[in-house]
Amino acid sequence: MLLMLDLATYNTGEPVRLRDVAKRQQISEKYLEQIISLLNKAGFVRSIRGPQGGYMLKNPPEQYTVGMILRQTEGSLAPVVYDDANSNEREFVTARIWTQLEEAINNVVDHITLKDMLEWQEEQINQYII
Amino acid sequence: MLLMLDLATYNTGEPVRLRDVAKRQQISEKYLEQIISLLNKAGFVRSIRGPQGGYMLKNPPEQYTVGMILRQTEGSLAPVVYDDANSNEREFVTARIWTQLEEAINNVVDHITLKDMLEWQEEQINQYII
DNA sequence: CTGTATTCCTATTTGTACAGTAGGATAACT
DNA sequence: AGTTATCCTACTGTACAAATAGGAATACAG
Numbered sequence A, B: 001m002l003l004m005l006d007l008a009t010y011n012t013g014e015p016v017r018l019r020d021v022a023k024r025q026q027i028s029e030k031y032l033e034q035i036i037s038l039l040n041k042a043g044f045v046r047s048i049r050g051p052q053g054g055y056m057l058k059n060p061p062e063q064y065t066v067g068m069i070l071r072q073t074e075g076s077l078a079p080v081v082y083d084d085a086n087s088n089e090r091e092f093v094t095a096r097i098w099t100q101l102e103e104a105i106n107n108v109v110d111h112i113t114l115k116d117m118l119e120w121q122e123e124q125i126n127q128y129i130i
Numbered sequence C: 001c002t003g004t005a006t007t008c009c010t011a012t013t014t015g016t017a018c019a020g021t022a023g024g025a026t027a028a029c030t
Numbered sequence D: 001a002g003t004t005a006t007c008c009t010a011c012t013g014t015a016c017a018a019a020t021a022g023g024a025a026t027a028c029a030g
Helices: A002-009 A018-025 A029-041 A066-074 A089-109 A114-129 B002-009 B018-025 B029-041 B066-074 B089-109 B114-129
Strands: A045-048 A054-057 B045-048 B054-057
Touching: A002 A018, A002 A029, A002 A054, A002 A114, A018 A029, A018 A054, A029 A045, A029 A066, A066 A089, A066 A114, A089 B089, A089 B114, A114 B089, B002 B018, B002 B029, B002 B054, B002 B114, B018 B029, B018 B054, B029 B045, B029 B066, B066 B089, B066 B114
Parallel strands: none
Antiparallel strands: A045 A054, B045 B054
């Protein structure tokens, strides 16, 4: 999440190196490699190898929802993965709760875009200027 | 959760033994002991020791929300525990997302009561009669 | 065409929260 | 007194995300 927000923040047309993201977000570069690999395979970013390489968002920030990103990087967003093989009388009632929760969660994350987050970041910075 | 639902289902005025709950819900009795201990300390159930002992709901099922129960048995319901000590510029934006998620989750679980779950259980049983 | 910077790939380790196990102490009913 | 159940606390197992590690592949720059 912080990775994509960082790419959105530095979305100037020039590729962004993971080393720089790692430094800014205080996350290990090696760990970022694994996250971005998922985002790359999902087609969310464009990668450029070699010197002056790095990553860029493929689309403008308003086209990425938090849900899209989290589903790639964290798998399903359900608090409990509902396993149909185990669907029996006993779990029917709890399954209904998990479904409602999943809907509520998706409803939140699918309505927040990277652009929203950029704006929040702006607000926060303005706070300090006062 | 299944434990409280079981107590609600067999809420006849007679105490319910953990051994029976364990058999019905296919959960180890020893594990149930630890869960019910939390619910007991929270004042949700009444315990009766010795032969013919067991547990009973202290209040009628409509007075227990899923949220109340889960908060006792699973701690905070937030997907990420927001640590004020780590609250810095970097995490401000993500914290805002977690807050929205937490609100959405609470809104779901605080509006489902054990009574609702009992009714769902009924519906499910009726399904098979047709 | 060679050196270097960067992404790319895969295997391993670590941390941690939840689930489950274990053994015995305490209380109360018959 | 003996049995049945709760009560208490410590330990073990497990699954998953977070993090680490080492090196292969690619492409730019000189």
